[in-house]
Amino acid sequence: MKSVRTLCFLLVSAIFAHADNNVPTIANDFVFTFFNSHNTSPLSDALLLAIVSNNNNGTANIIVTSSYLSFTTIRVSVAPYSVLKIPITPESIQAQFPGNVTADGHIIVEDKGIRLQSDLPVAVYAHAEAYGGYSTDSFLVLPAIHLGMQYVAVTSTQPEGTIANMIAVVAYQDNTQVKIGTQTVTLNALQVASVASYGNLSGTVISGNKPFGAISGCTCGFGNPHEGCSYEAVMLLPGSGWGTQFAAIPLMYLSTNWYQVVANTNNTIVSAEGTTVATINAGEYREFQIGAALVTSNNPVQLIQIGQVSFK
Structure with missing residues (x-):
């Protein structure tokens, strides 16, 4: 019998050092997008x-609109006190669907943003x-009120062959000038700029x-x-x-988990239960494996929990 534990790419639940850094997740207005979930020809x-x-x-x-x-x-x-699953169609609404064949890292602009509003x-x-659920992930959509003007991407450190890492940004307002790496583009509300790279x-x-x-x-x-690959996505x-x-807790059935951390300050030291696991500068990342632990750093960081895929 084969069972699959899908790989997920989630923001670790954080205990922020300062109360004003807390980011509430409940609100009335949200914008987001999906990037391409097909690693081969579209199905x-x-x-x-x-x-x-x-x-x-x-x-x-609820009202859901899109450009x-x-x-x-x-x-x-x-x-x-309930949860509702709302199908988003057509599947071609995914950024760079059916996939960027060359994945050359150039920005592609599309009208594929999604806005969800609630009273x-x-x-x-x-x-x-x-692929019938064999490749899947979910991410928390940040409320529009908490959107920012600077982010640092986290992607797979083990992309293979024709499988692309991706970054997708969605504008909330007209005339939003966005810079991804060294490339700059101007977007109107709900336009999406995406980059794919091997x-x-x-x-x-x-x-x-x-x-x-x-x-x-x-x-x-x-x-x-x-062990195997799966769709990975996180709203930064x-x-x-x-x-x-950060409270680091392994996913179900695991005694340890892999994490990826990125910094925007030089000489950032990251520790787990007092033991240094990474020393990084601005724009750098590290991956490390730990069990349940309190992860701390001397400067603010973004910490991502990486799941695992297993076949039994």
Whole structure:
């Protein structure tokens, strides 16, 4: 019998050193996008969902819109204290669908942003899966009020062959000038600028003149150990939301987990239970493996938990 534990790419639950660094996840307005989930020729089996959690004692009325011409506006209601899965179609709404063949790192601009609004505060997750669920991931969608103007990408450090790492940014306002690495582009609201590369994009700085959302990861990244690949995506925290203390807890069935950390300050020292696991400069990243631990740093960092794929 074969069982699969999918690889996930999630922001570690953080205990921030300063209360003003906390980033609430419940709000009324969200923008996000999906980047391509197919690592080969496109198959019409990609499932895209916006998952809405309503923890209010009243019904939340939701409207989902997009700049994508083939998208039809969605209006739904979420009952009190319940979760609703909203299918997002067509699957071609994914950035760089059916995939960037050359993955040469150049910016591609598309009208593929998604906006979700609610009359009551809700939490939103974006979910994508392909190949019958063998390649899947979900990420927390940050509320629009907490979008920032500078991010640092985290992607797979083990991309292979024709499998691309990706960065996708979505504008919240018109005339948003965004810089991804050394490339600059101007976007209007809900336009998406994406970059795909067969190389590692971790540490790439993404900045803009107005708040915008940024998602990064891999079409099908390999975890550690190198057992199999799965879709990886995370909505990045702006640098202003980074922290210095993190509760690292291994995923279910694991005694240890791999983590990736990125910094935006030179001479940043990262420790787990008092033992140094990484010393990095601005724009650098490191991966390390630990069990349950309190991870601390002398400067704010972004810490990502990497899942594993196993076949039994």
